[in-house]
Amino acid sequence: MLTKDYFKLASVSFRRNLLRTLLSGLGIVISIASVIVVISAAQGVKGFIIGQFDSFGSNLLQTETRVPSTGSINSGDSAQAQALGTVITTLTLDDMLAIRKLPNIVTNYGYQMGQAVATSPTDKKTVMLWGASATFLDIDTGKIKEGRFYTEEEDASLTRVAVLGSEVASELFGDINPVGQTIKIKQKNFEVIGVFAKRGAALFFNLDAVVYVPVKTLQKQILGTDYVSAITSQYRDKSKLTATIADVQDLLRARHNIDLSDPDKDDFIVTTSDDVANILDTILGGFTILLVALAAISLIVGGVGIMNIMYVSILERTFEIGLRKAVGATREQILRQFLIEAVLVTTMGGITGIILGVLISLGIAGVAKIQGFAWSFVIPLYSVILATGFSIVCGLIFGLYPARRAAELDPIEALRKE
Amino acid sequence: MTDLIKIVKLNKQYENEDVVTPVLHELSFNIKSGEFVSIIGPSGSGKSTLMHILGFLDRLSSGEYFFEDKDVSKFTEDELAQMRSQKVGFVFQQFNLLPKTSVLENVKLPLLYVDITEGERDKRAREAVKSVGLEHRVNYLSNQLSGGEKQRVAIARALVNNPAVIFADEPTGNLDSKSGQQIMKLLYDLNTKEGHTVILVTHETYTAEHAKRILKLKDGNLVSDELVPEDRRQNAISGELK
Numbered sequence: 001m002l003t004k005d006y007f008k009l010a011s012v013s014f015r016r017n018l019l020r021t022l023l024s025g026l027g028i029v030i031s032i033a034s035v036i037v038v039i040s041a042a043q044g045v046k047g048f049i050i051g052q053f054d055s056f057g058s059n060l061l062q063t064e065t066r067v068p069s070t071g072s073i074n075s076g077d078s079a080q081a082q083a084l085g086t087v088i089t090t091l092t093l094d095d096m097l098a099i100r101k102l103p104n105i106v107t108n109y110g111y112q113m114g115q116a117v118a119t120s121p122t123d124k125k126t127v128m129l130w131g132a133s134a135t136f137l138d139i140d141t142g143k144i145k146e147g148r149f150y151t152e153e154e155d156a157s158l159t160r161v162a163v164l165g166s167e168v169a170s171e172l173f174g175d176i177n178p179v180g181q182t183i184k185i186k187q188k189n190f191e192v193i194g195v196f197a198k199r200g201a202a203l204f205f206n207l208d209a210v211v212y213v214p215v216k217t218l219q220k221q222i223l224g225t226d227y228v229s230a231i232t233s234q235y236r237d238k239s240k241l242t243a244t245i246a247d248v249q250d251l252l253r254a255r256h257n258i259d260l261s262d263p264d265k266d267d268f269i270v271t272t273s274d275d276v277a278n279i280l281d282t283i284l285g286g287f288t289i290l291l292v293a294l295a296a297i298s299l300i301v302g303g304v305g306i307m308n309i310m311y312v313s314i315l316e317r318t319f320e321i322g323l324r325k326a327v328g329a330t331r332e333q334i335l336r337q338f339l340i341e342a343v344l345v346t347t348m349g350g351i352t353g354i355i356l357g358v359l360i361s362l363g364i365a366g367v368a369k370i371q372g373f374a375w376s377f378v379i380p381l382y383s384v385i386l387a388t389g390f391s392i393v394c395g396l397i398f399g400l401y402p403a404r405r406a407a408e409l410d411p412i413e414a415l416r417k418e
Numbered sequence: 419m420t421d422l423i424k425i426v427k428l429n430k431q432y433e434n435e436d437v438v439t440p441v442l443h444e445l446s447f448n449i450k451s452g453e454f455v456s457i458i459g460p461s462g463s464g465k466s467t468l469m470h471i472l473g474f475l476d477r478l479s480s481g482e483y484f485f486e487d488k489d490v491s492k493f494t495e496d497e498l499a500q501m502r503s504q505k506v507g508f509v510f511q512q513f514n515l516l517p518k519t520s521v522l523e524n525v526k527l528p529l530l531y532v533d534i535t536e537g538e539r540d541k542r543a544r545e546a547v548k549s550v551g552l553e554h555r556v557n558y559l560s561n562q563l564s565g566g567e568k569q570r571v572a573i574a575r576a577l578v579n580n581p582a583v584i585f586a587d588e589p590t591g592n593l594d595s596k597s598g599q600q601i602m603k604l605l606y607d608l609n610t611k612e613g614h615t616v617i618l619v620t621h622e623t624y625t626a627e628h629a630k631r632i633l634k635l636k637d638g639n640l641v642s643d644e645l646v647p648e649d650r651r652q653n654a655i656s657g658e659l660k
Contacts, residue, residue: 001530001533002533319514323527324531326508326514327531328502328531330499330531331499332496412475412476415512
């Protein structure tokens with residue numbers, strides 16, 4: 001018996017029992033579609049978040065303050081300590097300049113943030129006050145729409161100038177061009193010298209609701225401090241990143257008089273966008289595995305459905321099987337006939353599921369884009385291979401039992417069932 | 419002429435939870451190629467079981483069965499399937515055609531398990547349909563046929579593999595007398611004109627007399643093995659006694 005004979009038999013059987021075949025494949029269609037959607041959505045989320053990071057610039061090395069371990073609590077409690085009000089004041093703009101001199105560092109900026117109410121002659125708004133060095137725009141991807149960004153000189157001389165996010169500009173000034181106007185922050189007048197183009201949200205942080213001021217102006221004129229909360233540096237050569245991180249750590253430990261032998265005493269932490277991407281991969285990978293596992297359970301349910309329907313179908317077709325055996329079909333030929341039927345149902349179900357999953361993922365990407373998310377539509381090849389493999393294996397596993405029952409039928413008994 | 423079938427002290431019993439039911443007892447006989455033999459006996463005499471064993475659908479419990487000098491009693495399931503595929507054709511009382519399937523596809527069924535091309539299958543099946551005089555019905559569905567036509571399709575299906583022996587189990591049992599007569603004439607012609615070996619199982623003496631030789635079974639024993647007198651045979655064929 002040739003392979004194409006089996007396919008012909010299967011197609012005859014499918015046409016005879018079209019509705020039954022469609023119903024038996026439905027479970028596989030749904031579970032495969034969910035596998036495709038889950039994997040594609042995870043890729044979309046990942047691409048979206050990575051894209052968000054890229055809006056802050058590429059090749060970034062982030063140096064942030066950290067509460068050193070006291071020895072009695074572990075270093076993981078740093079975030080908790082900061083949340084409870086422990087403020088680390090050791091990271092300064094001098095550290096920033098020192099880091100900037102390291103090899104493989106292009107440039108960097110230090111920043112400090114705060115919340116404040118900004119008042120225009122006509123309106124007021126609570127804004128995120130972002131004091132950053134003038135080098136901010138050398139790294140960040142934000143674009144100035146009106147006016148200009150502040151200069152090193154303005155930062156050094158504590159000039160009260162401000163650059164507005166697009167949302168702040170339109171809420172405080174409406175249709176009037178804010179450049180040249182004055183806003184009041186903490187009872188101090190700031191001249192608006194520039195407005196950013198609309199950027200959208202990045203990492204759940206609305207960049208359009210930010211007022212940028214020179215970091216030293218913020219420190220001396222408003223906060224009365226001389227530290228920064230973080231330094232963002234841009235590196236040149238990714239292959240030397242590990243050495244660069246070590247350079248930054250050595251430099252800061254020396255400058256902050258930290259015992260070199262005990263990293264737990266560090267009052268800073270150096271991370272890269274790669275670290276973030278890795279963490280993201282771990283989290284999304286975990287979620288993806290969980291969701292794919294749930295989809296796999298639905299695949300098993302779908303497979304059991306196929307097994308049931310095939311089992312009933314074999315009871316109905318007992319006579320046919322008996323006749324086939326009586327005219328010379330071997331057990332193996334009967335087994336193959338029913339196994340191929342099962343695998344064809346699951347494979348066709350799988351292909352339909354892949355198409356459906358791709359369409360749903362495309363829809364999700366479309367809706368996300370309309371909603372303003374930088375979402376890319378990705379169907380990883382491995383998800384298609386995985387889905388196809390799943391469907392074939394599912395057919396083999398769940399088709400085997402009924403097919404074996406069919407193959408073992410006694411032809412004399414079976415022929416009495418006409 | 420060599421023996422096609424040689425049975426030596428064949429016994430068959432069914433065992434079900436320590437209850438042993440003897441069906442066939444110490445049967446011994448030979449059938450030569452080209453013979454037309456009837457196996458006759460009342461219901462329960464074991465004639466159908468004997469046919470199933472001879473046709474490789476069932477196994478004997480003890481004794482020996484040689485087919486074309488090969489000891490088939492030790493054959494595996496797959497070897498028996500191969501024998502069914504290549505050596506025998508069956509005609510059943512219930513016709514046993516695939517429903518909602520064309521005459522041609524029904525006749526082709528045994529060829530599916532033989533490694534030949536689809537074109538060859540088609541050709542052989544059409545020849546077989548023609549040999550039973552149903553070429554005008556070749557694309558009809560099996561359920562659109564009369565009883566006599568269905569049994570002709572079954573005979574065509576039995577012939578399509580060019581088997582060494584055709585087994586017919588009560589082939590006229592579900593037919594009116596006229597159709598039954600035609601089917602018996604067809605089997606008679608297959609034997610006398612085409613040289614096919616035919617083994618017929620029936621409970622009717624009159625139908626059995628179409629054969630040259632009658633094996634009579636009673637309670638699983640072979641009680642007689644006689645040739646049919648030529649005049650009785652001719653009467654059966656011409657249908658005069660009916």
